[in-house]
Amino acid sequence: MITIDRKPIETDVLIVGGGIAGLMAAINAADHGVSVTVAEKANTKRSGCGATGNDHFMCYLPEIHGNDITPVIAEYKNSQVGGFSDLSLATTFLEQSSARVKDWDNWGISMRPKGKWDFSGHAFPGRPRIWLKYAGHNQKEVLTREAKKRGVRIENHLPITDIITNADGVAIGAMGIDTRDDNPIIKLFKAKSLVLTTGCGSRLYPAPTPGWMFNTANCPSCTGGAQAMAFRAGAKLINMEFPQRHAGPKYFARCGKATWIGLYKDPAGEIVGPFVKKATRELGDITGDIWSSVFTDMHRSGEGPVYMDCSATSKEDYEYMMWGLVEEGDTGMLNYMSDQGIDPQKHQIEFMQYEPFLCGRGIEININARSSVEGLYAAGDPVGNFRADIAGAATFGWIAGESAAERAKGVDRFLDINDSTIVEDRGALYSSFIEKESGADWKEANLALQQIMGDYAGVDVRSETLLKAGLKYLKDLKTKATSTLSATNSHTLLRAIESMDLIDCGETVLSAAIERKETRQQHIRSDFPFTNPLLANKFLTVKQQEGEIHMEWREKR
Amino acid sequence: MPPIIDKEKCNACGVCADICCMDVFKVVDKKKSPIIRYPEECWHCNACVLDCKHEALSLRIPLPSMMLHVDANVATD
Numbered sequence: 181m182i183t184i185d186r187k188p189i190e191t192d193v194l195i196v197g198g199g200i201a202g203l204m205a206a207i208n209a210a211d212h213g214v215s216v217t218v219a220e221k222a223n224t225k226r227s228g229c230g231a232t233g234n235d236h237f238m239c240y241l242p243e244i245h246g247n248d249i250t251p252v253i254a255e256y257k258n259s260q261v262g263g264f265s266d267l268s269l270a271t272t273f274l275e276q277s278s279a280r281v282k283d284w285d286n287w288g289i290s291m292r293p294k295g296k297w298d299f300s301g302h303a304f305p306g307r308p309r310i311w312l313k314y315a316g317h318n319q320k321e322v323l324t325r326e327a328k329k330r331g332v333r334i335e336n337h338l339p340i341t342d343i344i345t346n347a348d349g350v351a352i353g354a355m356g357i358d359t360r361d362d363n364p365i366i367k368l369f370k371a372k373s374l375v376l377t378t379g380c381g382s383r384l385y386p387a388p389t390p391g392w393m394f395n396t397a398n399c400p401s402c403t404g405g406a407q408a409m410a411f412r413a414g415a416k417l418i419n420m421e422f423p424q425r426h427a428g429p430k431y432f433a434r435c436g437k438a439t440w441i442g443l444y445k446d447p448a449g450e451i452v453g454p455f456v457k458k459a460t461r462e463l464g465d466i467t468g469d470i471w472s473s474v475f476t477d478m479h480r481s482g483e484g485p486v487y488m489d490c491s492a493t494s495k496e497d498y499e500y501m502m503w504g505l506v507e508e509g510d511t512g513m514l515n516y517m518s519d520q521g522i523d524p525q526k527h528q529i530e531f532m533q534y535e536p537f538l539c540g541r542g543i544e545i546n547i548n549a550r551s552s553v554e555g556l557y558a559a560g561d562p563v564g565n566f567r568a569d570i571a572g573a574a575t576f577g578w579i580a581g582e583s584a585a586e587r588a589k590g591v592d593r594f595l596d597i598n599d600s601t602i603v604e605d606r607g608a609l610y611s612s613f614i615e616k617e618s619g620a621d622w623k624e625a626n627l628a629l630q631q632i633m634g635d636y637a638g639v640d641v642r643s644e645t646l647l648k649a650g651l652k653y654l655k656d657l658k659t660k661a662t663s664t665l666s667a668t669n670s671h672t673l674l675r676a677i678e679s680m681d682l683i684d685c686g687e688t689v690l691s692a693a694i695e696r697k698e699t700r701q702q703h704i705r706s707d708f709p710f711t712n713p714l715l716a717n718k719f720l721t722v723k724q725q726e727g728e729i730h731m732e733w734r735e736k737r
Numbered sequence: 738m739p740p741i742i743d744k745e746k747c748n749a750c751g752v753c754a755d756i757c758c759m760d761v762f763k764v765v766d767k768k769k770s771p772i773i774r775y776p777e778e779c780w781h782c783n784a785c786v787l788d789c790k791h792e793a794l795s796l797r798i799p800l801p802s803m804m805l806h807v808d809a810n811v812a813t814d
Binding site (some may be wrong): 197221222223225226227228230336359388389390392394395397399400401429430431432433449485487489490491511512513517520522524526527528529530549600627671 | 754756757758759760774775777778779780781782783784786787788795796798800802803804805806807808809810
């Protein structure tokens with residue numbers, strides 16, 4: 181049995197994951213006068229999708245956009261992140277986004293590095309520009325410092341694996357695994373409120389390189405933990421059926437396509453999209469946002485490849501782009517390009533569409549960032565009914581921190597976590613992985629999952645027969661993985677647990693995809709090839725109750 | 738496979754191992770450079786390179802991640 185440290189850490193608010201949303205939640209919760217602990221899988225200074233930077237912070241700044249927020253809300257809806265959000269949440273986000281921009285600027289994350297509010301990139305000609313270009317390279321270090329300044333306790337290398345609920349279904353604590361040493365130790369937490377902020381869900385579908393799982397655009401350490409934990413705790417997930425894909429340089433999977441200032445072109449040198457004839461820092465080629473499958477579509481039709489061509493970009497804008505890629509956090513890619521003599525002024529870079537991942541697909545929250553489970557809040561990428569990437573994480577993280585703190589203030593004592601069987605049950609499962617002398621490596625489980633997801637819940641074709649077969653195979657895999665997974669140390673144990681979390685996420689994707697009997701966006705059903713107007717304003721939720729999956733349709737809010 | 742530690746420059750401070758989000762490194766002996774235990778799990782985020790005060794770190798990007806490119810304006814020629 182893995183050693184369980186039976187003395188729980190007591191904290192008013194437990195933040196699960198120290199990314200952008202988690203650190204913002206921690207800062208604001210601490211500002212509301214409660215004790216706060218962040219439990220982080222890696223190190224908050226360099227973890228998650230914002231580890232080394234980011235490009236844009238979507239926001240509404242009245243001094244730039246005017247006092248009427250309406251056109252900005254409309255622009256949000258039409259943006260690449262706006263399709264699957266409750267408008268009430270998006271409006272709240274936009275209303276508060278200005279204050280968060282000012283916070284970051286005051287703390288030392290430069291939000292106007294060129295001396296002015298600079299809305300460049302992700303923009304349409306003639307329309308409001310709502311993506312603020314900022315200098316994100318130091319964001320994690322700054323937010324970590326601000327959290328510590330307020331007395332937040334940060335536990336690095338201590339990923340939370342499970343939420344502890346009581347008999348009434350209220351979240352009262354959590355268990356995690358101290359991975360600082362090769363011998364894992366299970367740690368317990370008592371908390372009055374919990375905030376789930378573990379980032380996106382990578383490694384669910386096959387990545388560009390066959391058999392390789394870490395060549396991903398988004399952080400491969402983010403593996404749908406929040407969604408899986410929340411699902412097991414009985415929380416509703418939402419929008420799980422919709423695949424979400426990024427695009428960027430082919431085979432060097434990396435985010436930041438809107439930071440490139442160039443034109444998407446076919447091999448004959450023709451521009452593939454209708455939006456701009458010359459790319460500038462203010463108006464790059466937004467084709468990749470609007471027609472994100474252009475790279476796949478033109479490859480399949482034989483008209484490809486599609487290239488990013490920056491050769492006609494002005495010298496000033498080229499320099500701005502290269503600066504932007506540094507602030508985006510793409511220095512690994514830039515160093516490689518420099519080493520290899522790849523020069524965007526001379527070379528066109530082929531782009532591709534990456535595999536689906538979970539972002540803006542996950543936990544349903546209300547306007548206060550509360551999930552459907554009492555005591556349990558969520559923010560950032562694992563939220564399913566709102567998405568605005570880094571800005572959304574910052575703003576709803578902030579909201580979640582306040583909500584969690586206010587709830588904690590109204591709870592007079594920590595509840596007894598020993599009444600729950602979760603620690604014993606999950607502890608026994610994780611211990612069984614460590615105790616096996618031989619068995620399936622975590623990679624087997626993760627790759628087996630990826631091939632099922634790619635073939636049976638993929639983006640090319642879905643149908644009732646394929647999805648139901650996929651769900652059956654996934655359950656078979658879960659049974660086999662549960663009984664055969666083997667881990668040698670805390671690192672491989674964590675990877676095994678991540679694989680199990682991803683299997684839980686996959687089950688919700690397949691279940692919801694069966695239920696949505698229409699084709700919409702990238703959810704393409706061969707047996708229902710039309711988009712049903714009756715479902716246009718409806719979201720689908722999925723939750724687990726007594727081992728059974730329950731789904732519900734609801735109106736958008 | 739990435740990353741690579743230049744042992745001449747490394748002072749065994751362990752920062753790379755502490756901040757790596759993928760837990761690629763392992764400190765086996767606190768007086769020695771970390772070992773690269775799980776190189777295939779590197780995400781190429783470059784945090785170790787950025788945070789090494791001694792410039793001892795570099796990444797070697799593996800062949801499957803080669804960036805596909807052609808000369809501008811003469812793509813198919």
